[in-house]
Amino acid sequence: MPFTTDDPNVRQDWLTVGPASRLLHSSAQAPVPTRLLGAPLQLWRDAAGRPQCRVHGRALAVQERYGYLWVCSAATPGRPLFALPEFGEPGRRIVDCGGIGVATSGLRVVENFLDMGHFPYVHTGTLGKVPHTTVAPYSVETDPQTQELWALDCHFYQPQASASAAGGIDAQYRYRVMQPFSAALYKSCPNRPGALDVIALFIQPLDEDHVVAHCLLVLFEEQLGDAELIGFQHMIFGQDKPILESQRPSRLPLEGVLETHMRCDLASVSYRRWLKARGMRFGVYTDVAE
Numbered sequence: 001m002p003f004t005t006d007d008p009n010v011r012q013d014w015l016t017v018g019p020a021s022r023l024l025h026s027s028a029q030a031p032v033p034t035r036l037l038g039a040p041l042q043l044w045r046d047a048a049g050r051p052q053c054r055v056h057g058r059a060l061a062v063q064e065r066y067g068y069l070w071v072c073s074a075a076t077p078g079r080p081l082f083a084l085p086e087f088g089e090p091g092r093r094i095v096d097c098g099g100i101g102v103a104t105s106g107l108r109v110v111e112n113f114l115d116m117g118h119f120p121y122v123h124t125g126t127l128g129k130v131p132h133t134t135v136a137p138y139s140v141e142t143d144p145q146t147q148e149l150w151a152l153d154c155h156f157y158q159p160q161a162s163a164s165a166a167g168g169i170d171a172q173y174r175y176r177v178m179q180p181f182s183a184a185l186y187k188s189c190p191n192r193p194g195a196l197d198v199i200a201l202f203i204q205p206l207d208e209d210h211v212v213a214h215c216l217l218v219l220f221e222e223q224l225g226d227a228e229l230i231g232f233q234h235m236i237f238g239q240d241k242p243i244l245e246s247q248r249p250s251r252l253p254l255e256g257v258l259e260t261h262m263r264c265d266l267a268s269v270s271y272r273r274w275l276k277a278r279g280m281r282f283g284v285y286t287d288v289a290e
């Protein structure tokens, strides 16, 4: 088996291998190399324009959605790719922020994405500011139809909630975890009251301890250019990256510590419980894993 795990949570999911634009100049003779779950992949677009994927000469299922390529490493995909209806909504702007390599488990990256408590300390002056450190109560639920995890009614004071924000707002948030390595943030749009921007995080697990974190913006934003929007996201993620890479263990523990978390960590605890209920093993810390 070319892949280093048999965990069905990742083997039967559709996992991203990056934006579809990377296949622009590819062909069967000049494929684009990448990695997924410890295995080397070759990607290209065939003469009919369809994306193709191989691992050690064997074809894998690949599809193009939301501007990204998605690969399923199982012989038969276990479930469809999640829905992201906002991607096709009129008036929205799509901005691919590119991928950032992070030397840690992808589960750590998603858990950090769900955490509002670090905003004033790590993203000082943009997503948070001391003394506005209180995480107000919010609720978490699992959608019975899709099994997706949602954190609802979140809000947090932000001095500069986005690249185009002119002043501080009490930003309204909703978090959604579609699958263990894909999450989205629905956030109040500074210039359009009532509308929600979407910031999606698609993690490409190269292996258990290394990922590429891809960020896709689906916004109602008309003032700023792509470079400013991308620059803002990279600044924010650049603040998270060294902290993520210094966390030990790099794989996410699902045992023991769950009951001692504080109220503000509800989303984190719920994510870990959600992973544990699915029997997640890939990227999870066990005593013999490191």
Ligand SMILES: [Fe+2]
Binding pocket: 112, 118, 122, 123, 236, 240
């Ligand atoms: Fe952060």
